[in-house]
Amino acid sequence: MKIKYRDFEIDVWKAPGTYGAIQCSAIRDSDGFCVAEETVENTADTIKTYIEIMKGRVDDYYEHPEDYVPVKEADDAEAKK
Numbered sequence: 001m002k003i004k005y006r007d008f009e010i011d012v013w014k015a016p017g018t019y020g021a022i023q024c025s026a027i028r029d030s031d032g033f034c035v036a037e038e039t040v041e042n043t044a045d046t047i048k049t050y051i052e053i054m055k056g057r058v059d060d061y062y063e064h065p066e067d068y069v070p071v072k073e074a075d076d077a078e079a080k081k
Contacts, residue, residue: 001013001047001048001051003051004029005026005054005055005058006058006059006062007028007029007030008026008027008028008029008035008058009026009027009028009029010024010025010026010051010054010055010058011024011025011026011027012024012047012050012051012054013047014047015039018041019042020041020042020043020044021039021040021041021042021043022039022040022043022045022047022050023038023039023040024036024037024038024039024040024050024053024054025037025038025054026054026057026058033068035057035058035061035068036054036057
């Protein structure tokens with residue numbers, strides 16, 4: 001299921017070929033910035049539950065953008081250690 005929420009596309013779906021796994025992501029439309037992307041194994045939660053969880057992540061991003069680092073920047077910082 002895909003929805004638009006606060007300039008993000010939230011996508012949640014049952015992972016094919018798995019038992020109860022759900023995959024989800026929240027990606028900003030304007031530049032492709034990914035706030036969250038994950039696979040949850042063997043969950044009894046529904047897709048609608050994970051839509052709400054992803055909405056919460058998007059809301060948290062808008063409240064605390066400093067806590068979210070683009071993946072490339074995070075990888076570069078890790079490589080410098």
